[in-house]
Amino acid sequence: MGKYRVVHYLNQFFAQIGGEEEVNIPPVIKEGVIGPGRVLQQALGEEWEIVATVICGDSYFAENIEEASAKVVELVSSYQPDVFVAGPAFNAGRYGVACGASCSAVGKKLGIPVVTGMYKENPGLDIYRKEVYITPTSNSARRMKDDIPAVASLLRKLGLGQEIGSPQEEGYFPRGLRVNRFVDRTGAERAVNMLLLKLKGEPFQTEYSMPTFERISPSSPLGDLSSATIALVTSGGIVPRGNPDRIESASASKFAGYDIAGLDALTPAAYETVHGGYDPVYANEDPDRVLPLDAMRALEKDGTIGKLYDRYYVTVGNATSVANSERFGKAIAAELKSAGVGGVILTST
Amino acid sequence: MKEIDRAGLPVVHVAAIVPISLTVGANRIVPAVAIPHPLGNPALPKDEERQLRLNLVKKALQALQVEVEEQTVFEE
Numbered sequence: 001m002g003k004y005r006v007v008h009y010l011n012q013f014f015a016q017i018g019g020e021e022e023v024n025i026p027p028v029i030k031e032g033v034i035g036p037g038r039v040l041q042q043a044l045g046e047e048w049e050i051v052a053t054v055i056c057g058d059s060y061f062a063e064n065i066e067e068a069s070a071k072v073v074e075l076v077s078s079y080q081p082d083v084f085v086a087g088p089a090f091n092a093g094r095y096g097v098a099c100g101a102s103c104s105a106v107g108k109k110l111g112i113p114v115v116t117g118m119y120k121e122n123p124g125l126d127i128y129r130k131e132v133y134i135t136p137t138s139n140s141a142r143r144m145k146d147d148i149p150a151v152a153s154l155l156r157k158l159g160l161g162q163e164i165g166s167p168q169e170e171g172y173f174p175r176g177l178r179v180n181r182f183v184d185r186t187g188a189e190r191a192v193n194m195l196l197l198k199l200k201g202e203p204f205q206t207e208y209s210m211p212t213f214e215r216i217s218p219s220s221p222l223g224d225l226s227s228a229t230i231a232l233v234t235s236g237g238i239v240p241r242g243n244p245d246r247i248e249s250a251s252a253s254k255f256a257g258y259d260i261a262g263l264d265a266l267t268p269a270a271y272e273t274v275h276g277g278y279d280p281v282y283a284n285e286d287p288d289r290v291l292p293l294d295a296m297r298a299l300e301k302d303g304t305i306g307k308l309y310d311r312y313y314v315t316v317g318n319a320t321s322v323a324n325s326e327r328f329g330k331a332i333a334a335e336l337k338s339a340g341v342g343g344v345i346l347t348s349t
Numbered sequence: 350m351k352e353i354d355r356a357g358l359p360v361v362h363v364a365a366i367v368p369i370s371l372t373v374g375a376n377r378i379v380p381a382v383a384i385p386h387p388l389g390n391p392a393l394p395k396d397e398e399r400q401l402r403l404n405l406v407k408k409a410l411q412a413l414q415v416e417v418e419e420q421t422v423f424e425e
Contacts, residue, residue: 213351213372213373213374214351214374215374216351216354216355216374216376217376218354218359218376218377218417218418218419218421219354219357219358219359219360219376220357220359220416221359221413221414221415221416221417222359222413222414223414225410225413225414230410230413233350233353233360236387278384278385279385280385281385282385282386282389282391283385283386285391286389288388288389288402289386289387289388289389289391289402290386290387290388290389291388292388292402292405292406294399294402295388295399295402295403295405295406296406298403299403299406299407299410304407304410305410326351326352328352329350329351329352329353330352330356332352332353333352333353333355333356333358334356336353336356336358337356337357337358341358342358342359343358343359343360343361343410343413344353344358344359344360344361345360345361345363345406345409345410345413346350346353346360346361346362346363347362347363347364347381347387347388348362348363348364348365348366348369348370348381348387349365349384349385349387
């Protein structure tokens with residue numbers, strides 16, 4: 001029986017083509033093992049063979065993710081591998097994105113197992129962890145020899161079609177998947193046991209870890225309210241009827257801004273909620289209950305505030321990823337700032 | 350919201366679930382009425398409901414004018 005065929009992805013640096021001066025080269029493929037591939041080949045063992053190595057400049061990839069991914073898929077497919085592996089990327093950001101994107105594309109298009117490795121703060125991790133098995137590495141290539149065996153062992157297991165255990169058991173970054181399984185004790189018993197361990201100060205393992213959120217120092221307060229422009233933003237999914245921008249009712253991938261100049265209130269005939277995470281009856285009866293346009297307009301008319309900003313911004317905050325939310329927030333903040341808005345009321349259901 | 354704050358624009362979170370608002374890191378928080386109607390109460394007559402909403406919005410605007418050092422929940 002022949003060996004299992006492996007194709008490996010490297011950037012220009014690890015492929016020993018060049019450093020920063022070669023970051024713009026488009027993907028190419030070379031026969032055989034290159035650079036870190038030798039360590040990987042050793043870790044994989046004799047039944048596996050790295051038949052080819054794809055090389056691409058980090059900047060080229062990061063600036064042309066779609067084209068670069070498509071090209072990588074095309075190059076990889078010509079070698080008909082059983083598995084595909086990228087990096088590891090350690091803490092190199094563009095390389096991490098390239099490793100994640102090429103794994104994701106090859107996995108989807110060619111339907112073969114893919115693995116890469118990264119440092120926990122590599123920005124490529126959060127973008128691709130849901131689609132790709134990513135093993136943790138140190139933050140520098142000096143530890144290559146220590147980091148590669150984990151990549152190799154997961155790759156072998158996947159390639160052989162063996163069952164993959166939990167992230168803790170196998171040593172890869174959690175992919176955010178929930179798996180149903182039968183256990184001896186009920187959730188209530190397990191929860192009480194965890195609580196008892198916690199009270200005793202003993203270690204315990206949660207079954208559903210909560211994300212941790214970064215803290216921001218508070219902005220300086222608004223000066224004179226009566227001359228300020230105030231904007232409304234909501235995560236409550238209030239949109240013009242028919243949801244013209246097709247904001248998703250859960251896991252939103254976008255936000256939208258809508259003109260409210262001259263409107264005194266939100267009528268149920270013209271506005272509705274598309275949020276899929278709460279009972280929409282009350283919001284649909286009177287959308288001002290979520291986005292208080294009527295109250296803001298009244299306060300604008302009586303001079304309490306200088307002006308209500310002419311647009312409001314909306315998304316659906318329902319299982320929406322932190323990454324997406326940050327992206328929306330940055331874009332909204334930039335628009336509000338350039339419009340001279342002085343303060344923001346953000347409502348959440 | 351944090352990105353708006355980070356950009357230097359004061360922002361107040363009128364939030365139905367204050368613990369979530371605290372967890373995600375809002376700095377100025379005004380507790381809202383309920384999840385499906387954060388700034389309303391369908392059990393009230395229309396006039397009273399409008400007044401309730403006006404009061405909440407005024408409170409939110411006040412919160413924007415207060416200097417805060419850390420996460421602050423503006424209760425009654």
